[in-house]
Amino acid sequence: MPVDDLYQRHLDRIERDFGAALEASAQAGDPFRGLVIHAGPEFLYHRDDQPFPFRTDPHFARVLPQPGPGHLLHYCPQRGLRLFRVTPQDYWYESPARGGHPASKHLETLDFSSEEDALDALSDEVGLAFVGSDAEVADEVDAEVEPVVLMAWLDWSRGMKTDYEVHCLREAARRAAPGHAAVRDGAGAGLSERELHFEFLRATGELEVDLPYPTIIGWNEKAAVLHYQSKRSEAPRSRQSLLIDAGVSHWGYACDITRTWVQDSAPVEFVALREGVEALQRRLVDAVRPGLPYVDLHLRAHREVAELLVEVGVLRVGVDEALARGITIPFFPHGLGHHLGLQVHDVGGRQRDPGGTLLEPPEDHPHLRTTRTLDVGQVVTIEPGIYFIDLLIEELRGGKGGDAVNWTLVEELRGCGGIRIEDDVLVTPDGSEDLTRPLVPG
Numbered sequence: 148m149p150v151d152d153l154y155q156r157h158l159d160r161i162e163r164d165f166g167a168a169l170e171a172s173a174q175a176g177d178p179f180r181g182l183v184i185h186a187g188p189e190f191l192y193h194r195d196d197q198p199f200p201f202r203t204d205p206h207f208a209r210v211l212p213q214p215g216p217g218h219l220l221h222y223c224p225q226r227g228l229r230l231f232r233v234t235p236q237d238y239w240y241e242s243p244a245r246g247g248h249p250a251s252k253h254l255e256t257l258d259f260s261s262e263e264d265a266l267d268a269l270s271d272e273v274g275l276a277f278v279g280s281d282a283e284v285a286d287e288v289d290a291e292v293e294p295v296v297l298m299a300w301l302d303w304s305r306g307m308k309t310d311y312e313v314h315c316l317r318e319a320a321r322r323a324a325p326g327h328a329a330v331r332d333g334a335g336a337g338l339s340e341r342e343l344h345f346e347f348l349r350a351t352g353e354l355e356v357d358l359p360y361p362t363i364i365g366w367n368e369k370a371a372v373l374h375y376q377s378k379r380s381e382a383p384r385s386r387q388s389l390l391i392d393a394g395v396s397h398w399g400y401a402c403d404i405t406r407t408w409v410q411d412s413a414p415v416e417f418v419a420l421r422e423g424v425e426a427l428q429r430r431l432v433d434a435v436r437p438g439l440p441y442v443d444l445h446l447r448a449h450r451e452v453a454e455l456l457v458e459v460g461v462l463r464v465g466v467d468e469a470l471a472r473g474i475t476i477p478f479f480p481h482g483l484g485h486h487l488g489l490q491v492h493d494v495g496g497r498q499r500d501p502g503g504t505l506l507e508p509p510e511d512h513p514h515l516r517t518t519r520t521l522d523v524g525q526v527v528t529i530e531p532g533i534y535f536i537d538l539l540i541e542e543l544r545g546g547k548g549g550d551a552v553n554w555t556l557v558e559e560l561r562g563c564g565g566i567r568i569e570d571d572v573l574v575t576p577d578g579s580e581d582l583t584r585p586l587v588p589g
């Protein structure tokens with residue numbers, strides 16, 4: 148189906164979701180006649196005229212990827228959805244363009260030269276809810292900022308992607324693929340973390356400021372830093388492992404992909420662990436299906452991580468004992484994954500229902516971001532890992548795991564940092580479709 152048609156259907160779905168959210172809010176005793184979504188304000192650094200890199204509010208970006216701050220969207224059931232676009236009359240900066248997006252053909256658009264004028268044009272509207280962070284802007288239209296029930300409905304509805312959104316997620320993966328290939332080749336050629344980062348940008352043609360999250364590219368022990376942000380300019384002389392976690396966005400929708408490459412000098416046990424995590428990740432992706440609580444998949448991942456650690460000889464106790472004593476947690480200290488969309492860690496992952504009842508993660512797994520039951524149209528990441536993290540290893544050694552671990556082997560593996568394999572997976576009526584693996588082979 149042409150992207151224009153996908154987008155029109157996407158807009159239709161958004162209008163239905165907005166209508167349902169307003170109705171649910173009214174039923175909960177908080178009635179509104181319409182809602183206003185603010186693209187967001189520009190923030191300046193303290194005592195400076197330089198702005199923070201601007202990021203559009205994701206509820207706004209769901210409707211269209213209009214660059215720049217200050218725009219407004221208005222929705223009410225009578226008039227539908229309208230864009231109040233702000234194009235400042237200014238000779239310092241260029242007014243950014245939207246880059247071929249179909250919104251201009253499908254969305255009623257009113258143009259203003261300032262945010263004040265756009266807000267004035269809304270001054271006859273009463274009973275508004277406001278989505279956005281800027282309470283002063285909300286005040287200008289006498290709107291209530293982010294009413295709880297309304298927001299819970301909006302967040303929940305973002306969990307089920309439309310075909311347009313899946314198209315954007317696929318495009319994001321397609322655009323990230325050459326970056327991952329270039330980093331893989333660059334790792335083989337012994338480039339530094341900094342050079343590999345530049346390779347990713349060069350091969351994807353992306354500006355760093357447009358990436359959905361900073362690239363994570365770590366040689367050896369730095370692969371153990373979950374969100375490693377530094378970029379060393381020297382490659383290590385002995386190169387054992389390279390972890391890259393990097394994605395790009397398409398029309399606001401992100402991909403989130405991790406690969407771990409081992410080099411010839413890695414110990415055989417580390418090579419076996421990498422192969423084991425890769426196979427485990429494939430099994431977990433295959434297990435994704437509608438109706439499955441994501442928590443079950445996360446707990447299964449821990450069981451299979453325990454099996455692998457026993458098999459390779461890192462653990463000296465059996466699988467059941469390791470799980471009962473929580474010994475896998477320091478080796479796999481993050482959640483199996485998260486919802487993905489306009490935000491890399493997308494909203495609504497811990498909701499039980501559209502009304503906003505929360506589903507907390509198990510007590511021992513506080514970092515699990517998705518506890519929601521999987522349903523058709525959701526997109527989640529599946530990203531198991533095994534790491535040798537100094538802080539957690541020392542705690543384990545001095546605490547509950549002193550007798551359960553082969554410390555000699557852990558010392559040998561520590562220099563390899565860790566392994567994470569991550570793909571983005573669509574829940575389909577029959578099971579799942581891996582959106583990223585066909586484009587970024589393992």
Ligand code: GLY
Pocket residue numbers: 360392403491530569
């Ligand atoms: N790239 C961040 C994450 O995987 O959650």
Ligand code: MN
Pocket residue numbers: 403484485528530569
């Ligand atoms: Mn992720």
Ligand code: MN
Pocket residue numbers: 392393403404405569
């Ligand atoms: Mn990631």
